[in-house]
Amino acid sequence: MSTINNALTGALAAQAGLNTTSQNIANVMTEGYTRQGVLLSSIQPAKSGPLAAGGGVAVSSLLRFSDGYKSVQMWNAASNLGRYTVSQPYLTQLEQVMGDDTSGLNAGVDAFFAALNAASVEPTSSPLRQQVITAADALAQRFNSLTQVMSSQRLAIQQQRSTAVAQINTLTTDIAALNKQIAATQATGVNASGLIDERDRKIDSLASMVSVQVIDQADGSRSISFKSGQPLVVGGLAATVSAEGNTDGSQTLKVVFGKENYTLTGSSLGGQLGGLDDVEQNVLLPMMQSITDMASQMASKVNTQLMAGYAQDGTPGVALFEFDATSAVGMLKVNASIVAQDLGFSSDATLPGDSGNLLKVIDIKGQTLTLGTLGSVSLGDAVTQLVGRLGMASQQNQASLGTAQTVRDQTEESWKSTSGVNSDEEAINLIQYQQMYQSNLKVIAVANELFDATLAMMG
Structure with missing residues (x-):
C-alpha cells in the first residue's frame, strides 16, 4: 500500500x-x-x-x-521617467515660441530699433515717424502674445496637476481596497498572487505620478508614503490629496490622512507632480518675470528718453508705451493718443529736424536691463540669453529623459528575468x-x- x-x-x-x-x-x-x-x-x-x-x-x-528590490527599482525608474516626460512638451513649446526667427521677441526688438534708425535719416518724415509707432505696436503685441502663451502654459500645468491628483486619489483608494482583500485572502490560506499583481501594477502607476516609499507589512498589506514621509496608504486606509488654488495664481498640494493635514513641497514630489512643479517654478515663472521686467524697463527707458526730447511743433515729447502688468488685455501697448508728430526726436525745441534725442533712444538697445534670471544684460542681448537658457534647460531635460527611459527599460527587463514568464x-x-x-x-x-x-x- x-x-x-x-x-x-x-x-x-x-x-x-x-x-x-x-x-x-x-x-x-x-x-x-x-x-x-x-x-x-x-x-x-x-x-x-x-x-x-x-x-x-x-x-x-x-x-x-518576485524580487522586492527589483520592484522598488522599477518604481523609482517610473518616477524619474514620469518627471522628465511631463516636462518636455512645455519646454519644447516655449523653445519654439521664444526662438522663432520671424515671430519671436528678438525680431520685434530688432524691427523697432530698425524703424528708429530709419527715422534718424529724415526725422521730419511723417511716414518714417509713423513706422516707428507701427513697429512699437508690433513689438508690444509680441510681448503680449508671449505672455499669453506662458499664462496658458501655467493654466495647463495647473489643470494637469489637478488631473494627476485625481488619479493619485483613485489609485490610493484602489490600493487600500486591495490591501484589505490580500490580507483577508492570505488569512484563509488562499493564493493571493493575482491580487498582489494587480496592486503592484497600481503602485507602478502611482510611482509615475509621484515618488513613493513602499513598506511591506506582516499581514500582506503594503504601506505607501511620499518620499518626504507623508502617508498615502496605510493598510485599508487611503489619504486624500488636493491641489488648492491661491490668490497669486499658484497651487498648494495638501494631504489629508485621518485627522492630520500635511502640505507638500515641490522639491520632494518626483514623478509627474515633481516634473510639473519643476517646469513651473524653475523655468516658466522665472521666464514670465524676465519678460515682464524686460517690457517694463524697456518701456520706461524709451518713454523717459522721448519725453526728454521735443516734438515737431517744439513741445515736449510724449510717452510712446503704456505698461500695466495687471492688465487682462495686455501688459504693454502703444499710447492710444500719440501721433507721429508727438515723438520727441529733437534735442532742441527750435530745431524740429534735429535727431539728437532720437539717437539717444536708439542707444537704449545697448543699455543694460536688470532681469532676475540673467542679472544685468543689454536689451539687444536679453532675448538671446533667455532663449539660450531655455534651450539648455530643454536639452538637459531631453538628456535626462533619455537616461530615465533607458533605466526604466533596464529595470523592466531585470524584473522580467525574475518574475516574467x-x-x-x-x-x-x-x-x-x-x-x-x-x-x-x-x-x-x-x-x-x-x-x-x-x-x-x-x-
Whole structure:
C-alpha cells in the first residue's frame, strides 16, 4: 500500500505543477503578471526502520517569483521617467515660441530699433515717424502674445496637476481596497498572487505620478508614503490629496490622512507632480518675470528718453508705451493718443529736424536691463540669453529623459528575468510534470498488478 500512496502523492504533486505551469502559460502576455511555481518536499516515513523509504511527496506551498528590490527599482525608474516626460512638451513649446526667427521677441526688438534708425535719416518724415509707432505696436503685441502663451502654459500645468491628483486619489483608494482583500485572502490560506499583481501594477502607476516609499507589512498589506514621509496608504486606509488654488495664481498640494493635514513641497514630489512643479517654478515663472521686467524697463527707458526730447511743433515729447502688468488685455501697448508728430526726436525745441534725442533712444538697445534670471544684460542681448537658457534647460531635460527611459527599460527587463514568464522554460516544465504524472500513474498500475498477483497466489 505504501507504494500506491507514494505514487498517489507524486501524481497530485505533478498535477499541482501542471496547474501552475498552465497558469503561467495562459498569462505569458499579461502585463505585470508574476510567474508561479510549486515547492515540493519529501514526506518522511511514518514507520522507522532501514527499509522505510518515505511517505511520498508534498506540495509545501505555491511560489511567487518576485524580487522586492527589483520592484522598488522599477518604481523609482517610473518616477524619474514620469518627471522628465511631463516636462518636455512645455519646454519644447516655449523653445519654439521664444526662438522663432520671424515671430519671436528678438525680431520685434530688432524691427523697432530698425524703424528708429530709419527715422534718424529724415526725422521730419511723417511716414518714417509713423513706422516707428507701427513697429512699437508690433513689438508690444509680441510681448503680449508671449505672455499669453506662458499664462496658458501655467493654466495647463495647473489643470494637469489637478488631473494627476485625481488619479493619485483613485489609485490610493484602489490600493487600500486591495490591501484589505490580500490580507483577508492570505488569512484563509488562499493564493493571493493575482491580487498582489494587480496592486503592484497600481503602485507602478502611482510611482509615475509621484515618488513613493513602499513598506511591506506582516499581514500582506503594503504601506505607501511620499518620499518626504507623508502617508498615502496605510493598510485599508487611503489619504486624500488636493491641489488648492491661491490668490497669486499658484497651487498648494495638501494631504489629508485621518485627522492630520500635511502640505507638500515641490522639491520632494518626483514623478509627474515633481516634473510639473519643476517646469513651473524653475523655468516658466522665472521666464514670465524676465519678460515682464524686460517690457517694463524697456518701456520706461524709451518713454523717459522721448519725453526728454521735443516734438515737431517744439513741445515736449510724449510717452510712446503704456505698461500695466495687471492688465487682462495686455501688459504693454502703444499710447492710444500719440501721433507721429508727438515723438520727441529733437534735442532742441527750435530745431524740429534735429535727431539728437532720437539717437539717444536708439542707444537704449545697448543699455543694460536688470532681469532676475540673467542679472544685468543689454536689451539687444536679453532675448538671446533667455532663449539660450531655455534651450539648455530643454536639452538637459531631453538628456535626462533619455537616461530615465533607458533605466526604466533596464529595470523592466531585470524584473522580467525574475518574475516574467519564459515560454521555453514553461514548455520544459510542462513536459517534466507530464512525465512525472505519467510515471506515478505507471507506479500505481504496477503496484495494482503486484497486489493482484499476491492475492492470486494466496487464493
